Amino acid sequence: MRYVFAGAAVLCACATVSVAQASVHVQPYHLQGPRPLAEQTANAVVQDYLEAWQTLRGALGQNRVDTLDRDFVGAARDKLAETIQQQTKLGLRTNYQDRSHDIQIVFYSPEGLSIQLIDNVDYDQQVLDHEKVLTTQHVSARYVVVLTPSETRWRVRVLQAVTE
Amino acid sequence: MSPVRALVAVTLVSAALQLAAQSGLTVPKAIEAGSAFSVQSSGSGQGTVYIVGPEQVLKRDVQLGSTINFEAGSLYNAGHYLVFLSGSADTATLDVLPAGKIADVSFLARPSRLPVGLREGITGAVYVFDSYENLVTKPETVAFELSTPGGAAQNRNITTRDGAAWIAMDSSPKEGAAQFVARVGGISTTRIIGQVPGDPCGIQMTAKPSGPKVALETAPVRDCSGNAVPDGTVITFTENYNGAQTTVDVPLKRGVAKVEMPAVPGATITVASGVVLGNQIRWGR
Numbered sequence: 374m375r376y377v378f379a380g381a382a383v384l385c386a387c388a389t390v391s392v393a394q395a396s397v398h399v400q401p402y403h404l405q406g407p408r409p410l411a412e413q414t415a416n417a418v419v420q421d422y423l424e425a426w427q428t429l430r431g432a433l434g435q436n437r438v439d440t441l442d443r444d445f446v447g448a449a450r451d452k453l454a455e456t457i458q459q460q461t462k463l464g465l466r467t468n469y470q471d472r473s474h475d476i477q478i479v480f481y482s483p484e485g486l487s488i489q490l491i492d493n494v495d496y497d498q499q500v501l502d503h504e505k506v507l508t509t510q511h512v513s514a515r516y517v518v519v520l521t522p523s524e525t526r527w528r529v530r531v532l533q534a535v536t537e
Numbered sequence: 538m539s540p541v542r543a544l545v546a547v548t549l550v551s552a553a554l555q556l557a558a559q560s561g562l563t564v565p566k567a568i569e570a571g572s573a574f575s576v577q578s579s580g581s582g583q584g585t586v587y588i589v590g591p592e593q594v595l596k597r598d599v600q601l602g603s604t605i606n607f608e609a610g611s612l613y614n615a616g617h618y619l620v621f622l623s624g625s626a627d628t629a630t631l632d633v634l635p636a637g638k639i640a641d642v643s644f645l646a647r648p649s650r651l652p653v654g655l656r657e658g659i660t661g662a663v664y665v666f667d668s669y670e671n672l673v674t675k676p677e678t679v680a681f682e683l684s685t686p687g688g689a690a691q692n693r694n695i696t697t698r699d700g701a702a703w704i705a706m707d708s709s710p711k712e713g714a715a716q717f718v719a720r721v722g723g724i725s726t727t728r729i730i731g732q733v734p735g736d737p738c739g740i741q742m743t744a745k746p747s748g749p750k751v752a753l754e755t756a757p758v759r760d761c762s763g764n765a766v767p768d769g770t771v772i773t774f775t776e777n778y779n780g781a782q783t784t785v786d787v788p789l790k791r792g793v794a795k796v797e798m799p800a801v802p803g804a805t806i807t808v809a810s811g812v813v814l815g816n817q818i819r820w821g822r
Contacts (some may be wrong), residue, residue, distance in 0.1 A: 406703050407660070433591060448670040452592050452614050459594040471618055480701050483660035484647035489701055498619060500589050502596075504794075507587065507621065510628050514617045517674055517699050519664065531664070534590070534617035535674050536632045537568060 394470075397423060400477040410481045410488075418488050418520055419476055421527040426471050426494075429453065429532075434468045436461045446521065446528040453532075460472065468499040472511075492516045538660060562586065564620045564629040570612040570636045570669050576605045576620065588631065589790050592616035615671035632634040639677065639722030640668035646717050650731035653712050654762050656805035659683060659730055663719045672700035680720040685709040685732060697721075708732050710762040734764035740772065740815025742808045751800040751820055755808060757792040765792050778804035 399419055425444035431438045433521060445453060453531045460466060472495040480489035494516055499509040519531035563577040571633040576586060580601035588595040592614035601622075612618075615635045621628040643664040651658050661681060665673045679702045684690035688711040695702040708730070709715060715730040738761035744751050753774055758766045768812050772794035778801045787794040798806065800820060808815035 378637050405698060405701070406662070407705060408658075429591060436609075437575075448666075452670075455614075456591060456594055463594060463596045465587075465589070465594060465596065466592075467591075469591065480703075481701060482645060482662035482701075482704065483703055484645055484662065486645055487662065487664070489699060491699065498589070500587060500621075502617065502623070507623060508619065508628050510619055512617065512619070512630075517672060519672070519701075531672050532591070533615050533674075534592075534632075534636060535615070535699075536617075 376512060395423070395426075396473045398473070398475045400475065404478065406483055407480065408481045408483050410476060410478065414488075417514040418478065418490070418527050422476070422490065422492070422518060422520060422529065423474065425529045425532075426469075426474075430471070433460070434466055436466060444526075444528055445530075445532075446523065447530040448484045449529045449532045464503045465505075467494050468501070468503045470499075471496040472482045486521060487488060487530070488520050490518050491521070492518060561625065561627045562620060562629055563620055564631050566630075567632040567634055568571060568664045569670050570615050570633050570667060571610050572636075573609040574607050574612070576607070578603060578605060578622065584625075586620065586640070587623070588612065588618050588620050589626060590614075590616045590618035590633075592633075593618070603767040608613065613669040613671075615667075615669070635675075636667035636669065638663050638667060639673060639724050641666040641670070642679075642719055642721055642724050642726045644719045644726040644728060646728035650733060651708050652735040653708050653732050653760065653764060653779070654710050654735055655708045656669035658708045659706045659715075659717065660703065661706075661719060661728070662701065663697070663721070663726075664702040665697055665721055666700075673697075674700045677721050680718075681706070682718045682720070683709070683715055683730070684718075685711050685713050685715045687711060687713070710764075712762075712764040734766050735760040735762065737766050737770065737772075737813050737815075740808050740810060740813065742806075742815060742818065743775075744806065744818050744820065747797055748799060750797040751806070752795070752797050753806065753808070753818075754795045755793050755815070757790075758789055758794070758810070766810075768792070773809050775807045775809070776800060776801070776804050778805075 414440040436457050438457050441450050475493040478490045493512050500507045512535040517533050520527040521530045561579045568574045579599050584601045615633050618631045620631050646661045677697045679695050681693045681704045683706045688709045712734050717728045717730050737758045741756040768789045770789045771786050774785045776798050785796050787796050804820045806818045
């Protein structure tokens with residue numbers, strides 16, 4: 374199935390605004406599964422996912438577990454919360470600044486309760502130990518992401534960097 | 538601070554930086570989640586090694602020049618990590634891959650109840666995880682099985698893609714609770730799907746005199762696969778004569794519907810359930 378992104382420009386423009394300097398490219402999708410994906414749903418998923426990155430950045434940069442619940446659920450939320458607890462215990466903070474996203478939606482489950490996407494993301498990772506900058510690195514990673522719907526938005530249930 | 542002390546301090550800091558600059562790490566490119574691994578450090582003196590990713594963080598004080606052993610279970614969340622020494626410009630990366638063994642299958646099956654004989658009416662989607670809740674992204678074969686007691690089972694194997702697989706299956710011709718099983722890597726998850734009879738099929742009624750009335754009764758009402766339609770299903774009897782119409786709705790009781798209607802010679806009596814029509818009787822003069 375082709376995803377005609379007449380809305381792509383709109384989506385990318387919106388995404389660019391919402392995630393500061395990160396550039397966003399959404400590829401036409403080639404879905405597994407029998408369920409058609411409405412353009413409105415696809416836009417909402419991508420937008421909510423990009424906002425989840427903002428939440429991730431704030432949570433890991435300020436060691437705030439309480440901000441996670443809006444955008445993360447299940448294992449993804451638990452793992453990030455655990456990382457924040459580890460950072461707090463060790464006196465660390467990590468700033469993640471996403472620079473670009475190349476997103477493709479790959480699976481919409483038949484019952485409509487999960488969507489999977491692949492994101493080739495570039496981000497800067499800065500690690501601080503007791504407010505001293507230890508390193509700043511540019512990272513390119515391929516993420517597999519699973520989102521599930523909640524009352525008002527799609528929330529990230531799996532966020533996992535994978536090796537190609 | 539005196540000039541001498543300042544000079545000593547600068548010299549010490551300079552020496553420490555030099556040491557750090559000379560130190561480095563040899564890090565495996567990838568490990569399996571939860572497995573033991575080692576990092577070889579070079580240089581001398583004390584240092585701190587950091588392993589940092591969104592998924593997990595480790596920090597350990599080390600003796601430079603030694604092998605740093607991380608025991609099994611210390612790094613278990615799959616992801617992409619930076620590995621570096623304090624004060625060193627060198628940074629390595631470490632990929633943690635999902636463990637090879639499947640430990641959990643997330644299985645979404647829909648619907649929980651549907652009519653028999655519905656083509657591709659049952660769908661299932663699975664995500665496969667290891668024991669650390671990492672999505673297992675390498676291809677795995679998922680064996681789906683849909684079985685109804687007394688009926689033939691449907692079996693299909695699907696290979697996961699990025700940790701996910703899905704299937705659509707037909708509901709069986711026989712009513713009853715079907716077991717829908719997804720099995721992968723020795724782990725199986727079962728969902729129960731209620732398969733209920735479909736719409737009535739070929740409703741047949743008979744008529745006989747009953748005093749001033751006509752007694753109507755259906756044969757046991759079944760769906761097109763031969764399953765008994767549940768009691769409570771409404772059967773509608775309609776009598777037409779000379780432009781006048783009498784309609785009576787009767788719920789099935791013990792599989793049949795019975796009613797008495799006015800015996801009007803020449804009347805036409807029909808039976809139906811929803812949009813499904815049965816036979817028609819013309820009552821004799």
